[in-house]
Amino acid sequence: MSEEVKNPNYWKSLGELARNEEYEKFVEREFPENATELNDEVSRRSFLRVMGASIALAGFAACRRPVQKILPYSDMPEEVTPGKPLFYASAMPFQDALTGIVVENHEGRPTKIEGNELHPASRGNTSIFGQAAILNMYDPDRSRYVRKDGERSSVNAFTDFCGDHFSDTAQNIAFVSEANSSPTYNRLKDQALARFSNARWITYEPFGEDNALEGTNIAFGQRLRTFNQFDSADVIVAFDDDFLNPAAAKNSEENTRRFTDGRHIESPEDGMSRFYAIESTFSITGSNADNRLRIKSSDIEPFIYALAAELSDSVSGLSAFSGISNKYSDHEWIPVLAEELLENRENSILTVGREHKPSLHAAVAAMNLALGNAGQTVSYHQVPHLDENNSREALVNLTEDLNAGRIDTVVLVGTNPAFTAPADLNFADALSGAGQVIHLSDYYDETSSLAQWHLNRAHFLEAWGDGSSYTGTRSVIQPQIEPLYSGISEIEFLNTILTGEQRDGYELVRETWQSYYTSDFESGWKQALHDGVAAEEEFPTVSVTLSDNFSSAAGDFATGSEASEGMELVIRPDSTVFDGRFANNGWLQELPKPMTKITWDNVALMSKKTADQLDVTAAGLGEAEVEVVAITVDGTTVEMPAWVQPGHADNSITITVGYGREGIGRVANKTGVDTYPLRTTSNMLYASDISVEKTGKTYEIACTQDHNTMEGRSLLRHATLQEYRDDPNFSSYESSYNAEMPGVAYAEETTGDSDPLSIFDAIDEQEYPADEPQWGMSIDLNACTGCGVCTIACTAENNIPVIGKREVSRGREMHWIRNDRYFDGDVNNPKALHQPVPCMHCELAPCEQVCPVAATTHSDDGMNQMTYNRCIGTRYCANNCPYKVRRFNFFNYTKEFLTEGDDPEIVQMAMNPEVTIRFRGVMEKCTYCVQRVNRAKIETKIETDGETKKPADGSVETACQQACPADAIYFGDLTDPESEVVKTKKNNRNYLLLEELNTRPRTSYLSKIRNPNPKLA
Structure with missing residues (x-):
């Protein structure tokens, strides 16, 4: 060698x-x-x-314990041995994908979260968000009480209000919620839509899978969830898809395990998968690629169509792409990828980032089907809790109705659109057009301050609940401790709105699960609690075929797909604070970001060539005073520090959201820069032809890349x-x-x-006892x-x-x-x-x-x-x-x-x-x-x-x-x-x-x- x-x-x-x-x-x-x-x-x-x-x-x-008088157990519980922890199965919700966990519990207080080996989504492992969840629960900055018009109130007062206010079942009500896979939650959702004749329900996630669902609808005529079995593929091609990153994939733990299983090698005779990454930003996933191509995010579209055109002569079902010619048709990667994919039919996977256009997801789905991957390495699942309508379009329509005064009551469940909604909607201003605004949330946040009623939400370790994994495995969420601040869960909140009465989450969940164990409920219920997972089947898989109108639709969106040649801005969730919901978590703030090793800040990432064009000095040291640039998109300007990222695409700048928050907690407050103002309904993933200028200012970045x-x-x-x-x-x-x-x-x-x-x-090696x-x-x-x-x-x-x-x-x-x-x-x-x-x-x-x-x-x-x-x-x-x-x-x-x-x-x-x-x-x-x-x-x-x-x-x-x-x-x-x-x-x-x-x-x-x-x- x-x-x-x-x-x-x-x-x-x-x-x-x-x-x-x-x-x-x-x-x-x-x-x-x-x-x-x-x-x-x-x-x-x-x-x-x-x-x-x-x-x-x-x-x-907490380096010393305060001197306090305590009382011993008068009757020792049988299962408790002081100093010996107990472990309970539960599950952690993240968006609408539940991950099985096991919680370590010391005398009634949870102290550590691990993965549940019996749960298919975790197999005993966790993500950074799962490990850090324990700190979120103990955060004293969480909201501690109910507020009415900003003043302290109570759950009882809110219950009385609901009994009176929601007696008018004909009022125009808009429910806006986070994604949630809970069967109990969705049962109450259906009851609410049935009870209130003029109600609508919008599920809004700043970074959700709506585009991916629309893509399968274009390709197969129905909204389906795509599941990639990376361990079964010999060739993987990812287009701007950071599927190993928990901030970019709901099921990153399972993706990671399957991906590495396919690359496990014990001897030179073993084989391993080959992974191609085509992306703009150097991601965790791209860093694990065998071959990586850096191109702008806007160039992903013509690249995919050029590959589809190359494949169209050899496989059926891609005739709509035949003859397409664009800037990537003669790229050296196109014939190589096509050859690899054709040689590995039924053993390959193509995937595209979930924020890309529905048309790209449709094209990738069609290629997977044409190559025989569908049903082999890629499966498609019907997910019953997903809305049939496009949630972002629904949010736009709701904003128009709010501005017109057509909404009587807005009920917001967990979500924070005043901070995360596209900037051009001005959602915070639109809320003032509603008669009543009710908000359930973890913190008294940007949306809570605009609501007449704010309810403090219980952490998932404090409340009963349930839900499904990414592919549909059901679990019960068991509380590990009484709510520290007397918060209520989502299902208790919805039940109070529906009935005007308070009801325990335990009863609500058991009521839902009665339908799952009709013959011997108690036995099935106890087994599900013990194992942390139900044994029933997952979401049903679907055998897919191309829809009748796919060819015409594909021909329309593939024609003339050329990217802008100017400077481009890419907007992504942050790898540690996600969309901002984890911004007050000190463990995550201090965790160095995987590729930059920056802590406590977000930056504008760019290539060395782009930095030279902008005359921006490259940042290199851990004690970095870096230059600040002004980024302008459609007349809106945000100033933030510039950071040179080796391997980044040229003429492209990547920023992350979730920072620059105010008033929610001492860790999050004024940490980093709020970049949501640059994200609009037309620029959810990237914006073209932006303006970038030096400001003459500098900013200190805490970066660990040169430490130690x-x-x-x-x-x-x-x-x-x-x-x-x-x-x-x-x-x-x-x-x-x-x-x-x-x-x-x-x-x-x-x-x-x-x-x-x-x-x-002169020092002898230590001798060890044989029994140790x-x-x-x-x-x-x-x-x-x-x-x-x-x-x-x-x-x-x-x-x-x-x-x-x-x-x-x-x-x-x-x-x-x-x-x-x-x-x-x-x-x-x-x-x-x-x-x-x-x-x-x-x-x-x-x-x-x-x-x-x-x-x-x-x-x-x-x-x-x-x-x-x-x-x-x-x-x-x-x-x-x-x-x-x-x-x-x-x-x-x-x-x-x-x-x-x-x-x-x-x-x-x-x-x-x-x-x-x-x-x-x-x-x-x-x-x-x-x-x-x-x-x-x-x-x-x-x-x-x-x-x-x-x-x-x-x-x-x-x-x-x-x-x-x-x-x-x-x-x-x-x-x-x-x-x-x-x-x-x-x-x-x-x-x-x-x-x-x-x-x-x-x-x-x-x-x-x-x-x-x-x-x-």
Whole structure:
């Protein structure tokens, strides 16, 4: 293998690629500038007010328990053992797709969410939104009470109002709601439409699947949900579809698992799918592509039609596209893709982003049908709860009627259109034309402030409910705790409007489920609660054929589809705060975005070439003062910081929504820029011919991409599938030393002149007791997609503090596992690779040798431990760690937070009681979730009557491992030759980071393999 393949030129940022003087100064500092002290004008208390509750809830501000009198159980519940958590099956709603979860519960308070292994949508995994949901529930900034005309009221008062106001069943009522798959919710919806003769129901999501549904209607004559079975496909082609991103796909967990299953490889003889991505913005999904083409979003349309025209001569059903000629007809990718797709009939998938035009979804559906993929790799489902009408058109019509004064009452369920509706509708102003506005929501938000009645909504962990997965698997949502702020659920809210009475959600859900278990209801009900999933069939699949009028329709919309040649603006949901509903979540705000590593802000992404055209200086360093640009669309201007994204399409700028909010919470307030004003009914995905100008202003961005850099050393190894077959041992360190895992039973060590030199020659390797397990980890880079859920899961499990934008910009982020993103190749069109980096748990740990107080030591089961109350904060260990995985806790805000008037009880309830809360001045790092390890060892010892304390393989999962939807992380006992982690470490793709240092880490990696088409390499 060539030297270039063995040691590729990876780079994390433009600064590192340029290696300019500023960058060299940045990386040469032992600690980031100003990292040793807080020396700005912001006081601790004012900083706390800015950061708010989420810092405290994440572990920043509860370092001591307040002294309180408590009462013991007088009658101990049978199922409760103090200190031992209980686990309950439930489900998490996201838009209208439910994901099965299991909630860890400590003495009546939920502390952690995991995936439900029995649920087909999760199979035990979660997304970043699932992991962060626990923090949303404990957010003190959530709405705490009912309001009438802005003043505090009560549920009883609202109930009395409903009994009187809704007695007029002939009034014009408009219900506007979020998407919801709940059978109970939709039963009440049907009852409302039946009771109120002049009622209408609009389901509005800022980023929904309406275009995709309209596309299947054009192609097949009915609105169907498309489900892609990526594990069954040999060739995947994605057109601007970020299907691995939870912000862009409701079922991202299942997509990720299926996608990585189709690319799982254990030996050079194995095959794997080939994935093509055609997109404008460098997305998570695009970063995992074998071949990626960057084009403008407006160019996706002519590209798809050019491909359909190329296929039309070889397959039936695409005659409407025959003869089409446009700017992409002669593109080098078109014949290559056509050849691949024709060679893999019935084993390929084409997919397009859900925000693209219905006509594009129709064209893609027709191509999947023509290639034989429909019914094989792609299925189509009838979804009973979906509206038959276009929701965006319905919202436009409602706005017109509001402005004309034709609506008596507007009932808004969860949705926030005053913030998220297309700007040209001026929905906030239109609401003033209604007689009554009633709003149920989590926060007293932009829409709530315009309503006569605001009802505070209960979190899904506080209320009974139900729903269906993306493909229709039903589940019951079980509450884990009484509503913290006496909120009510959606179904309780609708029932009160219908009946003028209060009724418990438990009764409403059971009433719905009576029809599912007619013979033995109680048995079926209890089984559904226990398993978290009902065993009934999913949404019915449909055998599809092209509709009679498809050809004429396709001919019309495919003719003359040429994109604008001017500058283009692409508008997307944010990868961490989505459409703004998660903006007050500190864990998500501080999670570095997968491709830019920016935290706490949204930016205007552009290519290096576009930045040069605009004379915008490329941003490169973590402490980035970047230039601000003014973006104008149809006379509306928004100013926001510019950020150069390698691999972005030229003449295109991408922005995300969800930021710049006011008055909903201290974390979200004035964080980032509100970009919804640039999104209109005609520009829902992209706007053409925009104006972009420099403002002369600068703005500080907190970006982690250059933090903890390892200065160009080869840390991530990858090859093509063919290169792997030519050299199966390309990942190996060139040494006679077998580094599968030193210090354990199966390691076969040899000596020789090429053995790695130890920097601790005088130190003997530790001897371990024979009865102790020896823990190790392996991370498969071929599976890792870079989604970041491991970081959030670790944060939730280990009470890791959120520190805020200012501190992140100084390099003080506290995440115990970071997700490095590397680029490889040319700045305009690089490949991207992801690598999670936790503590390596080295056998010959450099940190242990330099600690003057022995705060970092080795355990009998081989883990590198931190004794917090022994640490005196010298930070010698962090300086001596070649992997840069140790974090120093600079601050302790306990006293200041508890005197700010918030609820210390709620703050403490969010904590995992099995993990120590660290105080100021100590070093912390990944512990391999030692609390989970010890729990399993104790349980094993009890179950075996003391014969062994080695848990069975798979009985211990770290938080990052359990959450990962790609199943990229393996953890287990290295003394068990049959364990999964040992098997992965014996794979010829296994390698150690900085193996030449001979620190002998217990965490290793499986190198990345791509399968590019050599004709496009």
